[in-house]
Amino acid sequence: MLGEYDFTKKVTVLTGDRPTGALHLGHYAGSIRERVRLQDTGAECFVMVADAQAYTDNIDDTRKVGEAIPQVVADYIGCGIDPDRTTVFLQSAIPELAELTLLYMNMTTVSRLERNPTISAEKKLRGYGEFERDFPSGFLCYPVAQAADITGFKATHVPVGEDQLPMIELAQETARKVNRAAARDVLPEPLAVLSTTGRLPGIDGKAKASKSLGNAIHLLDTDAEIERKVMLMFTDPDHLTVAQPGKVEGNVVFSYLDAFHADKEEVSVLKDHYRRGGLGDVKLKRLLANTLVDLVRPIRERREEAISDSARIEDILRKGSAAARERVAAVIDEVRNGLGVFRLR
Template sequence: MHTLENKTTCTIAAPISGDKILTGDRATGPLHIGHYVGSLQQRVILQDKYQQTILVADMQGLTDNGYHPEKVSSNILNVVADYLCVGIDPAKTTICLQSSIPALAELTMYYANLVSVARLQRNPTVKSEIANKSFGKSIPAGFLTYPISQAADITAFNGTLIPVGEDQLPLLEQTNEIVRKINAIAGEEILVECRALLSKVPRLPGADGKNKMSKSMSNSLLLSASEQDIKRVVKSMYTDPKHLNINDPGQIEGNVVFTYLDAFHSDSKYIETLKRQYQEGGLGDGHTKKILEECLQDFLRPIRLRREMLMNDKAQLLSILKEGTERSQDEANQVLRRVKNAFGLNLF
């Protein structure tokens, strides 16, 4: 017997007129250049063409930090500052706070009654993250159910196009399963299914070349990185371990320095020339790292200065977040009313 849970439901698509973008980040730390390459630069472009909401996901940040809530609460404004310093405009993009929109928690509760524990445990993204975090048998219930919370976020803002990486596709599939179940209960389409907008940019590896970029692994470069931070991280970057002498032919694949040069250097033809020199022999790692450091210093300097100004005016950051959250309440409440009607719970 086939059920809704067995169907692949997430369409991968390009934006179309009228799409509503929903995206966001867990507030567990300042954002880094991996976030910039993977999502932030795309959001800056999307905000000029589409209605876009960015959710600061503080409640989801607690799903694996419940005993250390300060890690989340202390980083909410850090994340907002990171958005603004790279060019996200609150006049074009609504920035809101998850915990200050009660409808999201209520929707999560209703949706949770339609999803089995076994289904959550089968979700490949959840399985992978549980393994990475080494929970063992002590998996917080909030962490196991965060795909349901994510479904509440997407549907509350009528998100139709969700920018994600390929590893997040199972989460969107689960959202669409919930949408169809709610619509079946309602007997009409009260929620819309979402589609994935996959980034064309490959995920930026950490400086160690072994793991994805993560502050907890000390292999990341924050958007707020100082000149000394940049120098230190670039110096430590993984290159080609067999490239022992300048005249030895070097390998480009897996060489983090060249991966970052591809992502951040403005002159792609120059980088292609460097690659040929490195592969043929005659170009040292010290020289390529110097080029990359100069490139990253130039890229991050204006971002860091804008961010410092923003963090010196936290009242402005709070005002922007409060205004965006208040704007979001109405839309989320309308969706909540429709879902409650489907369950027959709007008695007064």
């Protein structure tokens, strides 16, 4: 299931984000900085603004999705994604992905979708309840759409967080079903490549950093806002005085230092000191605040320049979507032929 990049062979990478608000450090650590690295490796990179997926639980607020689309593209540019080397496209501009989703829905049972642990977790996060079935059918079926997105580009590698592994498993199953029906290898089975950072927690220590939970540091946050959020971070509730030994495990400040502080040896020394006692939370938070300000400030400045040029953002999406559609159109022809789907000539 898990794969590394083998650059002796063709590597095609697909990643994406739902446009429901500005992106945050969880997105950056989990996937975006890996996308930037891949630009320099010779991999074929596609980055999707997943607006169609965003509607699965935002159909009552479509304006929010539309307003977030240029914000997400600006975040990409701010982080260093180069549209000349990475194809940035809009999911809804590729109707072939919707057709591929429809074909795959007929290969996927409802029980298979309901067993998906990511769906169960997302249901709880959105307050649907463990056994409540009063939620959009599109929400239940979005793993099928993700399988269509991945296989539609013949992606060989998909950088994901561990919580997204069930999605990759479904894409692998779908590719196998298409290949069996065609009696030949039409689609590659995509490999999940886990981030070395792992899931970034929210500043409150609960769940993961999330736009909807309001517990994230965003890529557009000012220096002062970053500092304010760091000072609110959950540490060790039993670490009441500087002299007391503290727990590193579950300590959000150390999770962020692990993810973003460049000097890993310094972080290791700080962990030992904290466990022994004699190291205060405020000192650690100041170090982290400085680290994050230095990281986010240039990203924010580049994204501010990008968001001020709406014509450029539209041009990036228009050109990227045209290239992406051409790619998916060729792949869906192979899938239709492999499945023996009738087509009117």
